[in-house]
Amino acid sequence: MLKKLLISSLLLTNIAIAESPLPTNSILQIDNVFTTQNNSHITLASLRGNVHVVTMFYTSCQYVCPLIINSGFAIEDSLTPVEKKKLHFFLVSMDSANDTPDTLLSLAKKRNLDTSRWTLARTDAEGVRMLAALLGVRYRILADGSINHTSTLILLDSEGRVIAHTEKMGMQPDEEFLASIKNTLKTTNQTPSL
Amino acid sequence: MPLALVIVLFIFFSTTSFAGDAFIRVPAGEFHSIIKYENSNEFTKIAAFELMKTPVSNAQFLLFLHNNPQWQRGRVANIFAEEGLYLSHWQDPLTPEPKAKLQQPVTQISWFAASAYCQSQGARLPTWIEWEYVAAANDQKRDARKDAAWREYILSWYAKPASSPLANIGSTTANVYGIQDLHGLIWEWVQDYSSLLVSDDNRNTVDADKIKFCGASALSIEDKENYPIMMRVAMLSALEAVNSTSSLGFRCARNLP
Numbered sequence: 001m002l003k004k005l006l007i008s009s010l011l012l013t014n015i016a017i018a019e020s021p022l023p024t025n026s027i028l029q030i031d032n033v034f035t036t037q038n039n040s041h042i043t044l045a046s047l048r049g050n051v052h053v054v055t056m057f058y059t060s061c062q063y064v065c066p067l068i069i070n071s072g073f074a075i076e077d078s079l080t081p082v083e084k085k086k087l088h089f090f091l092v093s094m095d096s097a098n099d100t101p102d103t104l105l106s107l108a109k110k111r112n113l114d115t116s117r118w119t120l121a122r123t124d125a126e127g128v129r130m131l132a133a134l135l136g137v138r139y140r141i142l143a144d145g146s147i148n149h150t151s152t153l154i155l156l157d158s159e160g161r162v163i164a165h166t167e168k169m170g171m172q173p174d175e176e177f178l179a180s181i182k183n184t185l186k187t188t189n190q191t192p193s194l
Numbered sequence: 195m196p197l198a199l200v201i202v203l204f205i206f207f208s209t210t211s212f213a214g215d216a217f218i219r220v221p222a223g224e225f226h227s228i229i230k231y232e233n234s235n236e237f238t239k240i241a242a243f244e245l246m247k248t249p250v251s252n253a254q255f256l257l258f259l260h261n262n263p264q265w266q267r268g269r270v271a272n273i274f275a276e277e278g279l280y281l282s283h284w285q286d287p288l289t290p291e292p293k294a295k296l297q298q299p300v301t302q303i304s305w306f307a308a309s310a311y312c313q314s315q316g317a318r319l320p321t322w323i324e325w326e327y328v329a330a331a332n333d334q335k336r337d338a339r340k341d342a343a344w345r346e347y348i349l350s351w352y353a354k355p356a357s358s359p360l361a362n363i364g365s366t367t368a369n370v371y372g373i374q375d376l377h378g379l380i381w382e383w384v385q386d387y388s389s390l391l392v393s394d395d396n397r398n399t400v401d402a403d404k405i406k407f408c409g410a411s412a413l414s415i416e417d418k419e420n421y422p423i424m425m426r427v428a429m430l431s432a433l434e435a436v437n438s439t440s441s442l443g444f445r446c447a448r449n450l451p
Contacts, residue, residue: 024271024272024273025271025272025273026273027273029271029273061408061409062409063404063408063409064405064408064409065408129385129386132388133305133306133388133434133435133436134273134435136434137388138388138389138390138391139388139389140231140386140389140390140391140407140410141389142233142234143235146409147408148231148233148391148407148408148409148410149407149408150391150406150407150408151406151408167406
């Protein structure tokens with residue numbers, strides 16, 4: 001009897017630790033569903049455990065969006081190999097009408113993204129509105145389907161809390177943003193990638 | 195009259211007259227917004243929709259909080275409503291009074307909270323263009339924007355100090371659609387507040403803005419005499435979804451069935 005009690009209390013403790021609630025200021029607590037370039041349906045809770053740079057874009061964007069990805073590369077190039085392996089990227093399309101796992105996969109291939117750390121995703125109009133509101137991204141969808149929007153990179157810690165953000169795009173990473181990334185990576189224990 | 199019937203009628207009338215949750219049908223139209231972008235059309239087609247007659251009151255929001263406790267002050271996540279600001283004028287999380295009167299419009303609420311309320315009613319926030327369209331009306335015509343008296347009336351509200359107490363919902367004259375309080379009471383959240391792309395610096399070149407907004411120049415206001423609407427745009431374009439102020443509230447809209 002006592003043995004059974006001991007075992008079940010240990011099991012319950014393990015369950016409690018595994019599902020500890022997200023901190024109150026984690027943006028991962030929204031329940032909107034996102035679909036990745038691999039057609040996986042996830043919620044943002046899947047991002048927990050890894051440090052992420054998050055941004056919003058769309059695949060048919062010809063103007064600044066390609067620069068957003070370049071900015072991600074520039075950041076990677078400024079990291080040590082160990083740091084680079086620990087940093088993940090999560091790019092969400094604002095184009096809920098036209099972006100699909102296929103268009104996302106196509107872009108990932110075209111830009112040669114390391115999909116073990118770079119995830120592209122799409123969601124519905126409601127999800128775009130919610131995430132943009134949380135990230136402070138402003139956007140306007142035009143009649144022809146193109147989108148005018150601000151471009152921001154947001155750094156999330158492994159619990160999904162916003163640590164830093166930058167609107168500076170280009171081949172020279174924002175120094176302060178880069179420092180925040182390095183600092184956050186230093187204080188994070190890596191968990192296995194999903 | 196049987197007593198039971200009297201009681202039923204009393205309850206019906208007392209709840210509906212205080213509920214203020216009537217949605218009014220707004221007919222479709224072609225609207226010329228005073229917001230211009232380089233790449234926008236002159237007229238926007240607006241489909242018919244429904245809009246609440248008055249803004250959401252403290253009483254209505256209180257009912258929502260009873261049914262959705264995760265939105266109560268003190269329980270809601272900080273990313274959805276700023277601690278210390280969200281409903282800060284309420285006596286406690288489930289008691290608006292004495293400072294916040296039941297029939298005043300609810301304020302100190304974030305876009306997230308406003309959106310959640312509307313969703314709980316099977317509704318949504320109005321879009322900016324829907325709001326601008328209905329707000330262009332006075333009690334005589336659908337587009338009163340060139341009417342000096344209309345502008346005067348609205349500007350006189352802006353001139354009142356922020357410290358004067360908020361009037362109750364339903365205290366202003368209904369416009370030609372039958373909708374009240376679009377002017378003279380509070381600022382109001384819209385669903386796409388973040389689509390108002392405003393230049394952060396007058397000295398920005400057109401190119402700087404095109405990079406900032408990925409291909410678009412910032413909005414310009416076509417009718418610079420329309421101070422009432424300019425103020426609203428300035429206000430909304432400066433807000434983040436989590437923000438709240440003492441004079442910012444909302445009302446809900448609904449698509450037609």
